[in-house]
Amino acid sequence: MTDAAHDPAAASPDPVAAWRRAAPDAVLLDGFHALKHAVRFGAEVLTALTADRAGALTLADELAEDVRDAMAALLTEVPYGTYASLVPRPHPTALAALAVRPGRADNLARLAHAPRTAPVVVLDQPRNLGNAGAVVRLAAGFGATGVVTTGTLDPWHPTVVRGGAGLHFATAVERLTVDELPPGPVFALDPEGEDIRSLKLPDDALLAFGSERSGLSPELRARADHLVALPMRPQVSSYNLATSVAMTLYHWSAAGGAPS
Template structure:
Protein backbone atom coordinates (compact mmCIF):
# COMPACT_ATOMS: atom_id res chain seq x y z
CA UNK A 1 0.00 0.00 0.00
CA UNK A 2 1.19 3.53 -0.74
CA UNK A 3 1.77 6.23 1.83
CA UNK A 4 -1.06 8.71 1.70
CA UNK A 5 0.46 11.22 4.08
CA UNK A 6 0.24 15.02 3.85
CA UNK A 7 1.01 16.41 0.41
CA UNK A 8 4.18 18.36 -0.31
CA UNK A 9 3.41 20.47 -3.36
CA UNK A 10 5.81 22.09 -5.82
CA UNK A 11 7.32 25.56 -5.84
CA UNK A 12 4.83 28.25 -5.02
CA UNK A 13 2.27 25.81 -3.73
CA UNK A 14 1.28 25.10 -0.12
CA UNK A 15 3.78 23.06 1.91
CA UNK A 16 3.05 20.03 4.08
CA UNK A 17 0.11 20.64 6.35
CA UNK A 18 -0.67 24.07 4.83
CA UNK A 19 -4.05 24.61 3.21
CA UNK A 20 -4.32 26.30 -0.18
CA UNK A 21 -7.37 27.56 -2.03
CA UNK A 22 -10.05 24.95 -1.89
CA UNK A 23 -7.80 22.61 0.14
CA UNK A 24 -7.92 21.95 3.85
CA UNK A 25 -5.47 19.03 4.02
CA UNK A 26 -8.04 17.05 5.99
CA UNK A 27 -8.69 14.35 3.34
CA UNK A 28 -4.94 13.58 3.19
CA UNK A 29 -4.71 13.35 6.97
CA UNK A 30 -7.79 11.14 7.10
CA UNK A 31 -6.48 8.91 4.33
CA UNK A 32 -3.12 8.52 6.09
CA UNK A 33 -4.88 7.62 9.33
CA UNK A 34 -7.04 5.08 7.52
CA UNK A 35 -3.99 3.50 5.87
CA UNK A 36 -2.22 3.22 9.23
CA UNK A 37 -5.30 1.74 10.89
CA UNK A 38 -5.71 -0.84 8.12
CA UNK A 39 -2.06 -1.86 8.38
CA UNK A 40 -2.36 -2.22 12.14
CA UNK A 41 -5.44 -4.43 11.75
CA UNK A 42 -3.57 -6.73 9.35
CA UNK A 43 -0.63 -6.81 11.77
CA UNK A 44 -2.82 -7.85 14.69
CA UNK A 45 -4.40 -10.59 12.59
CA UNK A 46 -1.01 -12.12 11.73
CA UNK A 47 1.21 -11.39 14.72
CA UNK A 48 0.57 -14.73 16.47
CA UNK A 49 1.59 -17.27 13.82
CA UNK A 50 4.09 -15.09 11.96
CA UNK A 51 7.76 -14.23 12.44
CA UNK A 52 8.84 -10.68 13.27
CA UNK A 53 11.23 -9.12 10.75
CA UNK A 54 12.89 -6.34 12.71
CA UNK A 55 14.52 -3.72 10.50
CA UNK A 56 15.00 -2.99 6.80
CA UNK A 57 17.74 -5.58 6.27
CA UNK A 58 15.72 -8.44 7.77
CA UNK A 59 12.80 -7.58 5.48
CA UNK A 60 15.11 -7.21 2.46
CA UNK A 61 16.67 -10.65 2.95
CA UNK A 62 13.38 -12.36 3.70
CA UNK A 63 11.90 -11.03 0.45
CA UNK A 64 14.98 -12.04 -1.54
CA UNK A 65 14.62 -15.63 -0.37
CA UNK A 66 10.92 -15.98 -1.01
CA UNK A 67 9.29 -15.20 2.33
CA UNK A 68 5.55 -14.53 2.35
CA UNK A 69 5.15 -11.11 4.01
CA UNK A 70 1.53 -10.12 4.66
CA UNK A 71 2.30 -6.75 6.26
CA UNK A 72 5.20 -4.32 6.58
CA UNK A 73 5.20 -0.94 8.29
CA UNK A 74 7.57 1.96 8.74
CA UNK A 75 7.51 5.41 10.28
CA UNK A 76 9.79 6.66 7.49
CA UNK A 77 8.60 5.30 4.15
CA UNK A 78 10.69 7.69 2.08
CA UNK A 79 13.80 6.74 4.06
CA UNK A 80 13.13 3.02 3.67
CA UNK A 81 12.66 3.33 -0.09
CA UNK A 82 15.82 5.41 -0.33
CA UNK A 83 17.66 2.57 1.41
CA UNK A 84 16.16 0.16 -1.11
CA UNK A 85 17.35 2.33 -3.98
CA UNK A 86 20.86 2.24 -2.55
CA UNK A 87 21.16 -1.28 -1.12
CA UNK A 88 18.40 -3.46 -2.53
CA UNK A 89 17.12 -2.29 -5.92
CA UNK A 90 16.13 -5.90 -6.66
CA UNK A 91 13.30 -5.72 -4.12
CA UNK A 92 12.56 -1.98 -4.33
CA UNK A 93 9.37 -2.47 -6.33
CA UNK A 94 8.05 -5.06 -3.90
CA UNK A 95 8.82 -2.78 -0.95
CA UNK A 96 7.10 0.14 -2.64
CA UNK A 97 3.89 -1.84 -2.84
CA UNK A 98 4.24 -3.41 0.60
CA UNK A 99 5.37 -0.73 3.05
CA UNK A 100 2.71 1.25 4.90
CA UNK A 101 3.49 4.48 6.70
CA UNK A 102 2.41 4.60 10.35
CA UNK A 103 3.14 7.08 13.13
CA UNK A 104 6.44 6.43 14.88
CA UNK A 105 4.66 5.67 18.16
CA UNK A 106 2.59 3.01 16.42
CA UNK A 107 5.67 1.45 14.86
CA UNK A 108 7.55 1.50 18.19
CA UNK A 109 4.65 -0.26 19.92
CA UNK A 110 5.04 -3.27 17.61
CA UNK A 111 8.68 -4.07 18.42
CA UNK A 112 10.64 -4.62 21.61
CA UNK A 113 13.42 -2.26 20.57
CA UNK A 114 12.95 0.17 17.66
CA UNK A 115 15.39 -0.43 14.81
CA UNK A 116 17.34 2.53 13.39
CA UNK A 117 15.66 1.96 10.01
CA UNK A 118 12.18 2.16 11.61
CA UNK A 119 10.94 -0.82 9.58
CA UNK A 120 9.10 -3.89 10.85
CA UNK A 121 7.23 -6.68 9.10
CA UNK A 122 5.64 -10.04 9.69
CA UNK A 123 6.52 -13.11 7.63
CA UNK A 124 5.00 -16.56 7.44
CA UNK A 125 7.37 -19.07 9.01
CA UNK A 126 8.57 -21.77 6.59
CA UNK A 127 6.96 -25.18 6.93
CA UNK A 128 8.69 -27.39 9.48
CA UNK A 129 7.96 -30.37 7.25
CA UNK A 130 9.72 -28.69 4.33
CA UNK A 131 12.69 -27.75 6.51
CA UNK A 132 13.05 -31.28 7.87
CA UNK A 133 12.85 -32.64 4.34
CA UNK A 134 15.63 -30.28 3.23
CA UNK A 135 17.82 -31.25 6.19
CA UNK A 136 17.33 -34.99 5.62
CA UNK A 137 17.78 -34.93 1.84
CA UNK A 138 20.73 -36.98 0.55
CA UNK A 139 23.18 -36.72 -1.05
CA UNK A 140 23.83 -33.38 0.64
CA UNK A 141 26.17 -30.92 -1.07
CA UNK A 142 26.68 -28.55 1.88
CA UNK A 143 27.01 -29.12 5.65
CA UNK A 144 24.45 -28.69 8.39
CA UNK A 145 25.51 -26.55 11.34
CA UNK A 146 24.44 -27.94 14.73
CA UNK A 147 24.38 -25.65 17.77
CA UNK A 148 24.31 -27.90 20.81
CA UNK A 149 22.29 -26.24 23.59
CA UNK A 150 23.18 -22.65 22.69
CA UNK A 151 22.40 -19.92 25.21
CA UNK A 152 22.91 -16.57 23.51
CA UNK A 153 20.17 -15.43 21.14
CA UNK A 154 22.36 -12.95 19.30
CA UNK A 155 25.10 -15.52 18.72
CA UNK A 156 22.56 -17.96 17.31
CA UNK A 157 21.37 -15.29 14.88
CA UNK A 158 24.92 -14.52 13.81
CA UNK A 159 25.52 -18.22 13.12
CA UNK A 160 22.41 -18.44 10.94
CA UNK A 161 23.63 -15.41 8.99
CA UNK A 162 27.00 -17.12 8.48
CA UNK A 163 25.42 -20.40 7.44
CA UNK A 164 23.27 -18.64 4.87
CA UNK A 165 26.30 -16.81 3.52
CA UNK A 166 28.23 -20.06 3.01
CA UNK A 167 25.22 -21.80 1.50
CA UNK A 168 24.92 -24.34 4.31
CA UNK A 169 21.98 -26.72 4.10
CA UNK A 170 20.67 -25.55 7.45
CA UNK A 171 21.15 -24.75 11.11
CA UNK A 172 19.83 -27.06 13.82
CA UNK A 173 19.71 -26.18 17.51
CA UNK A 174 19.31 -28.58 20.41
CA UNK A 175 18.09 -27.59 23.85
CA UNK A 176 15.62 -24.90 24.87
CA UNK A 177 16.65 -21.92 22.75
CA UNK A 178 14.08 -21.12 20.04
CA UNK A 179 16.02 -20.44 16.81
CA UNK A 180 13.04 -18.43 15.52
CA UNK A 181 12.94 -16.10 18.52
CA UNK A 182 12.63 -12.45 17.33
CA UNK A 183 16.09 -11.63 18.73
CA UNK A 184 17.62 -14.53 16.79
CA UNK A 185 15.85 -13.44 13.60
CA UNK A 186 17.09 -9.90 14.15
CA UNK A 187 20.66 -11.19 14.64
CA UNK A 188 20.31 -13.29 11.50
CA UNK A 189 19.18 -10.27 9.46
CA UNK A 190 16.23 -12.21 8.06
CA UNK A 191 18.45 -14.94 6.56
CA UNK A 192 16.46 -17.67 8.29
CA UNK A 193 14.60 -17.76 4.98
CA UNK A 194 17.81 -18.60 3.07
CA UNK A 195 18.50 -21.88 4.89
CA UNK A 196 16.61 -24.53 6.89
CA UNK A 197 16.41 -23.58 10.58
CA UNK A 198 14.91 -25.98 13.11
CA UNK A 199 15.20 -27.15 16.72
CA UNK A 200 15.71 -30.91 17.17
CA UNK A 201 16.79 -33.41 19.79
CA UNK A 202 20.21 -35.01 19.30
CA UNK A 203 18.51 -38.29 18.38
CA UNK A 204 16.61 -36.48 15.59
CA UNK A 205 19.65 -35.02 13.84
CA UNK A 206 19.75 -35.53 10.06
CA UNK A 207 22.02 -38.20 8.58
CA UNK A 208 25.70 -37.58 8.02
CA UNK A 209 29.03 -37.79 9.84
CA UNK A 210 29.20 -35.54 12.89
CA UNK A 211 32.35 -33.44 13.23
CA UNK A 212 32.12 -31.91 16.71
CA UNK A 213 34.34 -29.03 17.78
CA UNK A 214 36.26 -29.81 20.96
CA UNK A 215 39.60 -28.60 22.36
CA UNK A 216 40.79 -32.22 22.66
CA UNK A 217 40.00 -33.03 19.04
CA UNK A 218 42.22 -33.39 15.99
CA UNK A 219 43.57 -30.15 14.50
CA UNK A 220 41.10 -29.09 11.83
CA UNK A 221 43.96 -28.07 9.53
CA UNK A 222 44.80 -31.75 9.04
CA UNK A 223 41.27 -32.63 7.94
CA UNK A 224 39.05 -32.23 4.92
CA UNK A 225 35.44 -31.80 5.99
CA UNK A 226 32.97 -33.65 3.75
CA UNK A 227 30.06 -31.86 2.14
CA UNK A 228 27.49 -33.97 4.00
CA UNK A 229 29.02 -33.27 7.43
CA UNK A 230 27.13 -32.16 10.49
CA UNK A 231 29.36 -29.50 12.06
CA UNK A 232 28.52 -29.43 15.77
CA UNK A 233 29.39 -26.69 18.25
CA UNK A 234 28.83 -26.67 22.00
CA UNK A 235 28.05 -23.63 24.10
CA UNK A 236 30.93 -21.36 25.08
CA UNK A 237 30.35 -22.07 28.76
CA UNK A 238 29.86 -25.82 28.90
CA UNK A 239 30.99 -27.20 25.54
CA UNK A 240 29.38 -30.25 24.00
CA UNK A 241 26.61 -32.09 25.79
CA UNK A 242 27.11 -35.73 26.71
CA UNK A 243 24.50 -36.76 24.14
CA UNK A 244 26.13 -34.87 21.29
CA UNK A 245 29.61 -36.07 22.17
CA UNK A 246 28.36 -39.67 22.10
CA UNK A 247 26.84 -39.05 18.65
CA UNK A 248 30.05 -37.51 17.24
CA UNK A 249 32.08 -39.42 14.68
CA UNK A 250 35.06 -37.04 14.91
CA UNK A 251 36.25 -34.48 17.44
CA UNK A 252 37.87 -31.48 15.80
CA UNK A 253 39.86 -28.62 17.31
CA UNK A 254 40.47 -25.11 15.98
CA UNK A 255 44.00 -23.71 16.34
CA UNK A 256 44.15 -21.49 19.40
CA UNK A 257 46.90 -19.88 21.42
CA UNK A 258 47.57 -21.51 24.81
CA UNK A 259 45.80 -19.89 27.78
CA UNK A 260 43.04 -18.49 25.56
CA UNK A 261 39.86 -20.09 26.88
CA UNK A 262 37.63 -20.18 23.80
CA UNK A 263 36.42 -18.44 20.68
CA UNK A 264 33.07 -16.77 20.32
CA UNK A 265 30.54 -19.27 18.94
CA UNK A 266 29.96 -17.40 15.69
CA UNK A 267 33.71 -17.04 15.18
CA UNK A 268 34.18 -20.80 15.59
CA UNK A 269 31.43 -21.48 13.06
CA UNK A 270 32.93 -18.99 10.61
CA UNK A 271 36.39 -20.56 10.80
CA UNK A 272 35.00 -24.07 10.39
CA UNK A 273 32.79 -23.21 7.42
CA UNK A 274 35.65 -21.37 5.80
CA UNK A 275 37.90 -24.39 6.25
CA UNK A 276 35.24 -26.59 4.66
CA UNK A 277 34.85 -24.23 1.71
CA UNK A 278 38.60 -23.85 1.20
CA UNK A 279 39.51 -27.54 1.31
CA UNK A 280 37.28 -29.05 -1.30
CA UNK A 281 33.71 -28.15 -0.38
CA UNK A 282 31.93 -28.51 -3.71
CA UNK A 283 28.68 -26.83 -2.73
CA UNK A 284 30.09 -23.65 -1.27
CA UNK A 285 29.46 -20.19 -2.66
CA UNK A 286 32.43 -19.12 -4.78
Protein backbone atom coordinates (compact mmCIF):
# COMPACT_ATOMS: atom_id res chain seq x y z
CA MET A 1 0.00 0.00 0.00
CA THR A 2 1.36 3.46 -0.83
CA ASP A 3 2.12 6.21 1.64
CA ALA A 4 -0.61 8.27 0.00
CA ALA A 5 -3.14 5.67 1.08
CA HIS A 6 -2.12 6.33 4.71
CA ASP A 7 -2.03 10.13 4.33
CA PRO A 8 -4.25 11.64 7.07
CA ALA A 9 -5.11 14.47 4.66
CA ALA A 10 -7.55 12.08 2.99
CA ALA A 11 -9.48 11.70 6.27
CA SER A 12 -8.93 15.23 7.58
CA PRO A 13 -10.16 17.89 5.17
CA ASP A 14 -8.90 20.70 7.40
CA PRO A 15 -5.69 19.65 9.20
CA VAL A 16 -5.05 23.25 10.28
CA ALA A 17 -8.38 23.40 12.11
CA ALA A 18 -7.56 20.08 13.77
CA TRP A 19 -4.19 21.49 14.84
CA ARG A 20 -5.72 24.61 16.33
CA ARG A 21 -8.27 22.57 18.28
CA ALA A 22 -5.60 20.35 19.77
CA ALA A 23 -2.82 22.90 20.35
CA PRO A 24 -3.89 24.51 23.66
CA ASP A 25 -3.61 21.28 25.68
CA ALA A 26 -1.03 19.35 23.65
CA VAL A 27 2.75 18.99 23.72
CA LEU A 28 4.45 20.61 20.73
CA LEU A 29 6.94 18.31 19.02
CA ASP A 30 9.24 20.60 17.11
CA GLY A 31 11.09 18.99 14.19
CA PHE A 32 11.76 15.55 12.75
CA HIS A 33 13.78 14.17 15.67
CA ALA A 34 11.20 15.22 18.26
CA LEU A 35 8.46 13.37 16.36
CA LYS A 36 10.74 10.38 15.76
CA HIS A 37 11.52 9.99 19.47
CA ALA A 38 7.94 10.60 20.56
CA VAL A 39 6.66 7.87 18.22
CA ARG A 40 9.49 5.52 19.18
CA PHE A 41 8.67 5.83 22.89
CA GLY A 42 4.92 5.46 22.60
CA ALA A 43 3.55 9.00 22.58
CA GLU A 44 -0.05 9.51 21.51
CA VAL A 45 0.43 11.84 18.53
CA LEU A 46 -2.69 13.82 17.68
CA THR A 47 -1.58 15.44 14.43
CA ALA A 48 1.64 16.01 12.49
CA LEU A 49 2.18 18.61 9.78
CA THR A 50 5.10 19.19 7.45
CA ALA A 51 5.95 21.44 4.53
CA ASP A 52 8.10 18.66 3.02
CA ARG A 53 6.56 15.23 3.50
CA ALA A 54 8.89 13.54 1.01
CA GLY A 55 11.92 15.03 2.72
CA ALA A 56 10.69 13.91 6.16
CA LEU A 57 10.17 10.36 4.94
CA THR A 58 13.58 10.33 3.31
CA LEU A 59 15.04 11.24 6.71
CA ALA A 60 12.99 8.46 8.26
CA ASP A 61 14.36 5.98 5.72
CA GLU A 62 17.90 7.04 6.63
CA LEU A 63 17.63 7.60 10.39
CA ALA A 64 14.50 5.98 11.80
CA GLU A 65 13.47 2.97 9.76
CA ASP A 66 11.81 1.45 12.84
CA VAL A 67 9.17 4.21 12.95
CA ARG A 68 9.10 5.17 9.26
CA ASP A 69 5.70 3.63 8.57
CA ALA A 70 4.16 5.16 11.69
CA MET A 71 5.47 8.60 10.71
CA ALA A 72 4.18 8.15 7.17
CA ALA A 73 0.71 7.45 8.55
CA LEU A 74 0.80 10.59 10.69
CA LEU A 75 2.26 13.24 8.39
CA THR A 76 0.10 15.66 6.42
CA GLU A 77 1.74 18.10 4.03
CA VAL A 78 0.74 21.77 4.13
CA PRO A 79 2.26 24.88 2.48
CA TYR A 80 5.35 26.20 4.24
CA GLY A 81 3.62 29.45 5.18
CA THR A 82 0.81 27.52 6.83
CA TYR A 83 3.26 25.35 8.79
CA ALA A 84 5.29 28.39 9.86
CA SER A 85 2.18 30.20 11.08
CA LEU A 86 1.40 27.41 13.53
CA VAL A 87 4.72 27.18 15.38
CA PRO A 88 6.68 29.72 17.45
CA ARG A 89 9.85 29.19 15.42
CA PRO A 90 10.07 27.11 12.22
CA HIS A 91 12.36 24.12 12.47
CA PRO A 92 14.91 23.38 9.70
CA THR A 93 13.08 20.11 8.97
CA ALA A 94 9.79 22.03 8.49
CA LEU A 95 7.86 19.54 10.60
CA ALA A 96 5.85 19.78 13.79
CA ALA A 97 3.40 17.59 15.66
CA LEU A 98 1.14 17.69 18.69
CA ALA A 99 1.03 14.90 21.27
CA VAL A 100 -0.82 14.11 24.47
CA ARG A 101 1.20 14.87 27.59
CA PRO A 102 1.76 11.74 29.72
CA GLY A 103 -0.48 11.53 32.76
CA ARG A 104 0.96 13.00 35.96
CA ALA A 105 -0.23 10.06 38.04
CA ASP A 106 1.60 7.60 35.80
CA ASN A 107 4.80 9.66 35.94
CA LEU A 108 4.63 9.96 39.72
CA ALA A 109 4.17 6.21 40.00
CA ARG A 110 7.25 5.62 37.83
CA LEU A 111 9.30 8.05 39.91
CA ALA A 112 8.24 6.48 43.21
CA HIS A 113 8.42 2.84 42.12
CA ALA A 114 10.61 0.67 44.33
CA PRO A 115 13.09 -0.76 43.92
CA ARG A 116 14.33 1.82 41.42
CA THR A 117 16.94 0.56 38.99
CA ALA A 118 18.15 3.99 37.84
CA PRO A 119 18.46 7.42 39.50
CA VAL A 120 16.10 10.37 39.31
CA VAL A 121 17.69 13.66 38.24
CA VAL A 122 16.47 16.63 40.29
CA LEU A 123 16.98 20.16 38.94
CA ASP A 124 16.54 22.50 41.88
CA GLN A 125 14.98 25.76 40.73
CA PRO A 126 16.54 25.76 37.24
CA ARG A 127 16.31 28.92 35.17
CA ASN A 128 17.47 28.07 31.65
CA LEU A 129 14.92 26.31 29.43
CA GLY A 130 17.53 25.02 26.99
CA ASN A 131 19.64 23.52 29.77
CA ALA A 132 16.57 21.75 31.16
CA GLY A 133 15.85 20.26 27.73
CA ALA A 134 19.43 19.07 27.39
CA VAL A 135 19.15 17.37 30.79
CA VAL A 136 16.00 15.49 29.74
CA ARG A 137 17.89 14.28 26.66
CA LEU A 138 20.80 13.11 28.84
CA ALA A 139 18.49 11.39 31.31
CA ALA A 140 16.76 9.50 28.50
CA GLY A 141 20.08 8.49 26.98
CA PHE A 142 21.45 7.15 30.26
CA GLY A 143 18.21 5.38 31.14
CA ALA A 144 17.48 7.50 34.22
CA THR A 145 14.11 6.95 35.85
CA GLY A 146 13.12 10.56 35.32
CA VAL A 147 13.78 14.27 35.63
CA VAL A 148 12.14 16.38 38.33
CA THR A 149 12.29 20.15 38.52
CA THR A 150 11.50 22.33 41.52
CA GLY A 151 10.60 26.00 41.32
CA THR A 152 8.79 27.89 38.59
CA LEU A 153 10.28 26.46 35.38
CA ASP A 154 7.81 24.25 33.50
CA PRO A 155 9.74 21.16 32.34
CA TRP A 156 7.14 20.69 29.56
CA HIS A 157 7.58 24.20 28.17
CA PRO A 158 7.90 24.04 24.33
CA THR A 159 11.51 25.27 24.51
CA VAL A 160 12.39 22.51 26.98
CA VAL A 161 10.71 19.89 24.80
CA ARG A 162 12.57 21.22 21.77
CA GLY A 163 15.87 20.98 23.64
CA GLY A 164 14.97 17.45 24.70
CA ALA A 165 14.29 16.38 21.09
CA GLY A 166 11.05 14.69 22.07
CA LEU A 167 12.73 12.47 24.67
CA HIS A 168 10.34 13.61 27.39
CA PHE A 169 8.38 10.54 26.30
CA ALA A 170 11.33 8.25 27.09
CA THR A 171 11.53 9.15 30.79
CA ALA A 172 9.27 10.57 33.53
CA VAL A 173 9.35 14.39 33.61
CA GLU A 174 7.50 16.31 36.32
CA ARG A 175 7.65 19.46 38.46
CA LEU A 176 7.47 18.88 42.23
CA THR A 177 8.26 20.65 45.47
CA VAL A 178 11.19 19.48 47.57
CA ASP A 179 8.70 17.94 50.01
CA GLU A 180 7.13 15.94 47.17
CA LEU A 181 10.36 14.37 45.90
CA PRO A 182 10.22 10.59 45.50
CA PRO A 183 11.91 8.44 48.14
CA GLY A 184 15.60 7.65 47.95
CA PRO A 185 18.95 8.99 49.15
CA VAL A 186 19.67 12.49 47.87
CA PHE A 187 23.15 13.07 46.47
CA ALA A 188 23.36 16.83 45.92
CA LEU A 189 26.11 18.40 43.84
CA ASP A 190 28.02 21.06 45.74
CA PRO A 191 31.61 22.38 45.49
CA GLU A 192 32.14 21.62 49.19
CA GLY A 193 31.02 18.01 48.87
CA GLU A 194 32.94 14.74 48.75
CA ASP A 195 34.81 14.01 45.51
CA ILE A 196 32.45 11.98 43.33
CA ARG A 197 35.35 9.75 42.26
CA SER A 198 35.44 8.26 45.77
CA LEU A 199 31.74 7.32 45.71
CA LYS A 200 29.48 4.72 44.14
CA LEU A 201 26.10 6.26 43.38
CA PRO A 202 23.24 3.86 44.15
CA ASP A 203 20.61 3.04 41.56
CA ASP A 204 17.83 4.51 43.72
CA ALA A 205 19.60 7.85 44.23
CA LEU A 206 18.12 11.27 43.65
CA LEU A 207 20.89 13.24 41.92
CA ALA A 208 20.22 16.89 42.72
CA PHE A 209 21.70 19.91 40.93
CA GLY A 210 21.33 23.53 41.98
CA SER A 211 20.32 26.39 39.75
CA GLU A 212 22.73 27.92 37.28
CA ARG A 213 22.95 31.11 39.34
CA SER A 214 22.54 30.35 43.01
CA GLY A 215 23.25 26.66 43.51
CA LEU A 216 21.21 24.49 45.85
CA SER A 217 18.24 26.02 47.62
CA PRO A 218 18.20 25.84 51.45
CA GLU A 219 15.27 23.40 51.24
CA LEU A 220 17.08 20.99 48.96
CA ARG A 221 20.33 21.27 50.90
CA ALA A 222 18.46 20.36 54.09
CA ARG A 223 16.94 17.32 52.33
CA ALA A 224 20.35 16.09 51.03
CA ASP A 225 21.89 12.95 52.49
CA HIS A 226 25.25 13.48 50.77
CA LEU A 227 27.00 16.48 49.22
CA VAL A 228 29.04 15.51 46.16
CA ALA A 229 31.64 17.51 44.23
CA LEU A 230 32.79 17.09 40.64
CA PRO A 231 36.53 17.33 39.98
CA MET A 232 37.39 20.84 38.85
CA ARG A 233 40.58 22.79 38.26
CA PRO A 234 41.21 25.53 40.84
CA GLN A 235 39.96 29.00 39.87
CA VAL A 236 37.34 27.56 37.49
CA SER A 237 34.05 28.59 39.05
CA SER A 238 31.52 26.08 37.71
CA TYR A 239 30.36 23.74 34.97
CA ASN A 240 27.32 24.17 32.78
CA LEU A 241 24.29 22.45 34.33
CA ALA A 242 23.87 19.89 31.55
CA THR A 243 27.60 19.13 31.65
CA SER A 244 27.39 18.48 35.40
CA VAL A 245 24.44 16.14 34.92
CA ALA A 246 26.27 14.30 32.12
CA MET A 247 29.39 13.80 34.25
CA THR A 248 27.35 12.55 37.21
CA LEU A 249 25.21 10.15 35.18
CA TYR A 250 28.32 8.83 33.46
CA HIS A 251 29.93 8.19 36.84
CA TRP A 252 26.84 6.26 37.91
CA SER A 253 26.64 4.27 34.67
CA ALA A 254 30.37 3.41 34.71
CA ALA A 255 29.70 1.28 37.79
CA GLY A 256 27.35 -0.90 35.77
CA GLY A 257 24.05 0.99 35.66
CA ALA A 258 21.83 1.14 32.59
CA PRO A 259 21.97 1.22 29.58
CA SER A 260 22.79 -2.37 28.79
